[in-house]
Amino acid sequence: MLFKPRSIAVFFRILVTALALTATGLIVLFFLFLVKESVPVFQAEGARFLTGGDWWVGESYGAGPMIFGSAVVTLLALAMVLPFALAGAVVASEFLSPRLRWAMKSLMELFAGVPGIIYGLLGVGVLAPAVKDFFGLIDGNTLLTAALLLGLMVFPTILTLADDALHAVPGKYRDQAQGLGLSRLETVRAVVLPQARAGLLGAVFLGLGRAMGETIAVMLVIGGRDQVPSPWYNLFAPGQSIPSKLGREAAEAVGAGLHWNALLGLGLVLFLMVLGVTVAGQLFLNKGRAT
Amino acid sequence: MKRGLVEKAAMAVLGIMAGMGVLVLVLILAEVFLRGGGALDAGFFLEESRDFGAAGGVRYQITGTLLLMVGAAALGLPLALAGALFQTEYLKSPGLKRGLRLLIYSLNGVPTILFGLLGYLFFGIYLGAGVSWLTGVLILAIMILPTIQVSVQEAIEALPENYREAGGALGLSRWQEIRSIVLPHSFFGIVTGTLLGLARAAGETAAILFTATAFSGARFPASFGDPVPTLQTHILVLAQEAVNPRAIEAAWGAGCVLLILVFSLIAASLFFRSRLSMEFDR
Amino acid sequence: MTHAIEIVNARVAYNGKPVLDAFSTRIREHSVVAVIGPSGTGKSTLLRTLSRMNDRVPGFRVAGTVRIGGEDIYAKGVDVCRLRRKVGMIFQTPCMFPKSIFENVIFGLKHQDPGRRKEFPDLAEKALRRASLWNEVKDRMHKPAPNLSLGQQQRLAIARTLAVEPDILLLDEPTSSLDPQSALAIEALILALKKDHTLLVVTHQLAQARRVSDETIFMEAGRLVEAGPTETMFSHPVHPATRAYLEGARDA
Numbered sequence: 001m002l003f004k005p006r007s008i009a010v011f012f013r014i015l016v017t018a019l020a021l022t023a024t025g026l027i028v029l030f031f032l033f034l035v036k037e038s039v040p041v042f043q044a045e046g047a048r049f050l051t052g053g054d055w056w057v058g059e060s061y062g063a064g065p066m067i068f069g070s071a072v073v074t075l076l077a078l079a080m081v082l083p084f085a086l087a088g089a090v091v092a093s094e095f096l097s098p099r100l101r102w103a104m105k106s107l108m109e110l111f112a113g114v115p116g117i118i119y120g121l122l123g124v125g126v127l128a129p130a131v132k133d134f135f136g137l138i139d140g141n142t143l144l145t146a147a148l149l150l151g152l153m154v155f156p157t158i159l160t161l162a163d164d165a166l167h168a169v170p171g172k173y174r175d176q177a178q179g180l181g182l183s184r185l186e187t188v189r190a191v192v193l194p195q196a197r198a199g200l201l202g203a204v205f206l207g208l209g210r211a212m213g214e215t216i217a218v219m220l221v222i223g224g225r226d227q228v229p230s231p232w233y234n235l236f237a238p239g240q241s242i243p244s245k246l247g248r249e250a251a252e253a254v255g256a257g258l259h260w261n262a263l264l265g266l267g268l269v270l271f272l273m274v275l276g277v278t279v280a281g282q283l284f285l286n287k288g289r290a291t
Numbered sequence: 292m293k294r295g296l297v298e299k300a301a302m303a304v305l306g307i308m309a310g311m312g313v314l315v316l317v318l319i320l321a322e323v324f325l326r327g328g329g330a331l332d333a334g335f336f337l338e339e340s341r342d343f344g345a346a347g348g349v350r351y352q353i354t355g356t357l358l359l360m361v362g363a364a365a366l367g368l369p370l371a372l373a374g375a376l377f378q379t380e381y382l383k384s385p386g387l388k389r390g391l392r393l394l395i396y397s398l399n400g401v402p403t404i405l406f407g408l409l410g411y412l413f414f415g416i417y418l419g420a421g422v423s424w425l426t427g428v429l430i431l432a433i434m435i436l437p438t439i440q441v442s443v444q445e446a447i448e449a450l451p452e453n454y455r456e457a458g459g460a461l462g463l464s465r466w467q468e469i470r471s472i473v474l475p476h477s478f479f480g481i482v483t484g485t486l487l488g489l490a491r492a493a494g495e496t497a498a499i500l501f502t503a504t505a506f507s508g509a510r511f512p513a514s515f516g517d518p519v520p521t522l523q524t525h526i527l528v529l530a531q532e533a534v535n536p537r538a539i540e541a542a543w544g545a546g547c548v549l550l551i552l553v554f555s556l557i558a559a560s561l562f563f564r565s566r567l568s569m570e571f572d573r
Numbered sequence: 574m575t576h577a578i579e580i581v582n583a584r585v586a587y588n589g590k591p592v593l594d595a596f597s598t599r600i601r602e603h604s605v606v607a608v609i610g611p612s613g614t615g616k617s618t619l620l621r622t623l624s625r626m627n628d629r630v631p632g633f634r635v636a637g638t639v640r641i642g643g644e645d646i647y648a649k650g651v652d653v654c655r656l657r658r659k660v661g662m663i664f665q666t667p668c669m670f671p672k673s674i675f676e677n678v679i680f681g682l683k684h685q686d687p688g689r690r691k692e693f694p695d696l697a698e699k700a701l702r703r704a705s706l707w708n709e710v711k712d713r714m715h716k717p718a719p720n721l722s723l724g725q726q727q728r729l730a731i732a733r734t735l736a737v738e739p740d741i742l743l744l745d746e747p748t749s750s751l752d753p754q755s756a757l758a759i760e761a762l763i764l765a766l767k768k769d770h771t772l773l774v775v776t777h778q779l780a781q782a783r784r785v786s787d788e789t790i791f792m793e794a795g796r797l798v799e800a801g802p803t804e805t806m807f808s809h810p811v812h813p814a815t816r817a818y819l820e821g822a823r824d825a
Contacts, residue, residue: 216496
């Protein structure tokens with residue numbers, strides 16, 4: 001034997017600590033890079049980087065349309081899908097037999113893992129043509145199409161997290177409410193939903209975070225135009241989100257120049273948006289679990 | 292009874308909405324198999340892609356996807372295991388524990404394109420690995436780290452405290468406790484996490500698009516420095532640019548293969564997780 | 574002479590709140606000492622302090638001196654694992670690993686002396702005999718341990734501890750989750766083990782304390798109120814609090 005038992009213990013401890021710190025350190029390093037590399041574009045453009053509407057490589061970098069596109073597409077996706085996902089969660093948690101609930105949750109878990117590229121393919125091949133024909137547009141690649149596709153993508157995630165939140169409400173509250181003569185649905189509304197509020201918010205925020213960062217599927221159907229549509233609420237216009245912009249231009253800009261810095265600046269904005277939403281979601285989920 | 296009627300109507304609305312959501316998703320995913328199923332024959336798996344995807348199969352795309360995902364898991368698993376053990380077994384400060392935990396859970400939500408950008412900057416440029424499958428593996432390993440670690444950590448934390456106490460009272464050292472109590476009991480959690488990590492790596496496109504892959508000319512890599520073709524990026528390029536109907540069918544076929552791969556991995560993870568929860572129900 | 578256990582002015586605090594305070598006592602070798610007192614007075618903490626089981630619980634602080642066999646166990650450089658092999662601990666509810674009976678008996682041994690693998694079957698038999706469980710399990714050594722009855726599991730837990738050859742055994746309410754029959758078996762076991770070991774038993778059953786112990790320690794609110802030979806304490810308690818507790822518990 002190479003090591004005596006005791007030195008194995010010490011060796012193992014050092015190994016585990018070193019590996020854990022390497023991984024954590026690498027991740028922290030990554031995001032220091034992100035900040036460092038995006039400094040030049042903030043120096044060059046100042047606040048206009050966030051608000052400016054023109055992105056011409058080599059001339060000016062304004063991220064306004066991308067920030068707008070990301071916000072509109074994700075919020076719209078969430079607004080469309082939330083009623084369905086919450087209905088699904090209530091049905092699964094409160095009305096399905098344990099067996100059926102398990103089946104439904106497994107199905108959702110399966111769907112939640114479908115790669116973005118598959119949704120992208122479906123978007124190009126099915127959804128965009130459908131939107132085009134249904135609304136009589138010239139081009140089916142619009143903000144609305146991207147939002148619809150995103151909604152489909154986050155439906156299983158939100159449903160399954162919301163179901164967990166509802167299911168975490170102890171059964172004694174339901175018994176109590178039904179003992180007082182409330183119907184099952186009234187019980188849900190009066191007791192279960194309020195108790196599960198933190199967990200439900202967590203589910204919504206995590207879904208939002210996931211939608212915000214999706215790149216490939218959105219990139220294929222959003223249209224790729226770096227402009228805020230006019231009027232701004234015209235959802236049938238093509239647009240651009242931050243991740244789709246990154247996905248399109250990263251390959252050509254890699255490594256050098258202000259263009260690259262501008263893309264990483266966009267990345268930083270996206271990172272902060274997603275981080276805020278995800279941390280909030282996680283804190284809500286923890287709070288929901290604790291009660 | 293009016294109240295009963297309202298209740299019934301509301302139930303019906305709920306049921307219909309839930310059913311619609313699930314049904315739309317099922318139908319649209321079934322579309323992948325409807326459109327791509329026809330392309331799947333032996334040649335599709337065994338031949339290499341020719342004529343901009345219009346002829347031949349996706350042999351090297353499959354090997355590329357497998358290579359990236361297995362490499363990422365092989366690298367990510369030890370890191371995740373170490374991370375989970377460090378947090379549950381060695382780290383003492385509760386504040387640090389909570390902080391690291393939040394970090395790992397939040398990392399799970401970081402957009403994958405950012406892993407691509409920063410990973411390329413670090414591994415590809417600073418460390419000189421360039422556009423290669425090695426860069427891809429490194430990036431994906433970090434990307435799936437939280438997925439695996441969360442699963443492993445939850446399994447370890449579910450281990451009842453009295454098992455550890457029984458071990459400690461018999462004079463086991465921390466390392467012996469890990470080896471003979473903690474790891475055997477979290478085995479299914481480790482398997483589940485690894486499978487989920489594999490599934491995530493298999494489907495990932497944005498992070499490897501411009502860091503590890505090439506559309507044409509690449510086959511099985513001859514060295515660490517070569518890029519590979521993958522199913523994901525193959526589908527992407529064809530979906531964006533193909534006009535030949537045969538090439539479009541090939542894209543759907545590749546989609547089928549990818550979806551089957553990912554579904555099998557997740558289904559296996561679900562199976563192992565049900566084994567895990569059964570262990571603790573006893 | 575050296576005592577098996579010697580505690581001098583120990584103070585144990587959890588998150589700043591004292592659990593044991595100004596606690597001193599000495600315990601002779603080869604004696605059985607019962608620890609009695611109301612719930613939540615630190616009886617379990619006392620046992621856990623003796624084998625440093627609270628080391629991993631954040632927020633615990635131990636001050637004062639605790640000597641086992643003359644050695645200060647909280648001194649720098651003490652090997653906690655070796656200490657715990659010398660000071661075995663039996664919990665209220667036996668915790669079987671989901672493995673065979675044999676694997677459970679040699680669980681601690683295996684990690685202590687992996688080189689003696691060949692002797693394990695003999696050592697397992699010896700430990701099981703001493704825990705008077707051998708006759709009941711000798712034909713199903715490779716069946717899963719969690720299938721045993723709770724009383725058998727508790728004796729298996731004792732056998733598992735005996736296998737690592739401790740000097741001292743700490744038993745934390747070892748019979749409170751068992752049926753009366755199994756409880757009597759454990760009591761008989763305690764008396765038999767006295768020959769080779771020093772035993773400390775926390776119990777809520779005064780009759781049990783009286784049956785098995787040579788000396789008794791009465792605790793209240795983290796302090797030692799009274800200690801002495803069991804018969805004397807039960808027939809002529811000195812301290813009013815002891816008297817009140819013994820009478821109250823007798824009525825209940």
